[in-house]
Amino acid sequence: MTSRVILISPASNPSLRQARFDDGRTPLDESGTARAGAAAWTPRSPARVLTSPSLRCRETAAALGLREGDPRAELAGLHVGRWQGRTLDEVGSAEPEAVAQWLADPASAPHGGESVQQLCSRIGQWLDSEYVADDRTIAVVEPDVVRAVVVQVSQAPPTVFWRIDVAPLTATEISGRAGRWNLRVGRPLGGRDTDG
Template identity: 70%
Template sequence: MTSRVTLISPATSPSLRQARFDDGTTSLDGNGAARARAAAGTLPPAAHVVVSPSARCRETATALGLAAAEPLAELAGLRAGRWEGLTIEEVGGAEPEAVARWLTDPAAAPHGGESVQDLCLRVGRWLDTASQTDGRTLAVVEPDVVRAVLVRVLGAPAASFWRADVPPLTATEISGRAGRWNLRLGNPLQPADD
């Protein structure tokens, strides 16, 4: 049995443009929604469609024509605790040592939320379940979730989490069987005439 998972990052939102810790309620901006609608129909057919529970992921899924996507709590982005709603600049100005520790120590959670290490473990458990699913799964997920999948698939240390950039509205594909995954990165979702 071969499992295939296509991870789609959400379209742009104000939080993304402002480097703000998203609290899950921020909607797509007009340009992001338009780009997602233009990319509808470019995705392969899937047996399963899931989505991070954030507004921007749910709205991206709907704009892509994946309105029946099932929200999964285990695919939520990194929980940033008391930093949610703030920009990285605001937090860095107020708590520079805490931000430095958070960016360099995957076990650190100075914001009172979730550590990168915990996120990677949570997403890894979901990936173990997905590996038992025959056919393709489409998952519209936060960039943090894509990074956590990369860490798991590559067997990389959690400290490498921040070294992967995940552009908006791109697809990262993995496929595998018997617990071994292959990776295909960063495919843009574009209308057929691009």
């Protein structure tokens, strides 16, 4: 039994461009919607479509022409507690030690939300559940969810989480069989899905 999951990062929106901790309610702007529409993508075979619950992920799925996605709480981005809605620069100026600790220690959560380690564990549990699905899944998810998938699949330590760049509107693919995931990262979207 083989499962294939294609993770798509959302189009840019003002929060992504401003390095703002998104509250999940910020829509795509005109530019993000246009870029997602230009990358419209057709899966080769039927697939179930999932999304992070954020508005930008749901709107990206729609702009890509994917059928309506099923928002999943377990695919939510990293919850950053009281930093939600603020920019990284604002938080860095107000709480420089907390930001430094957060970026260096994946187990820390000085914002009162979820640690990187907890996010990676949550995404690992979701990946374990994907083994039972003998199908293709397309998931439009937050960049930090893609990072967590890469950490889990490559069995890397969570300390590499912040070293993984995830560009907007790229696909990261995993396929699994017999208790093992294979990884393909960073494919730009556009046109028809030509693989399996």
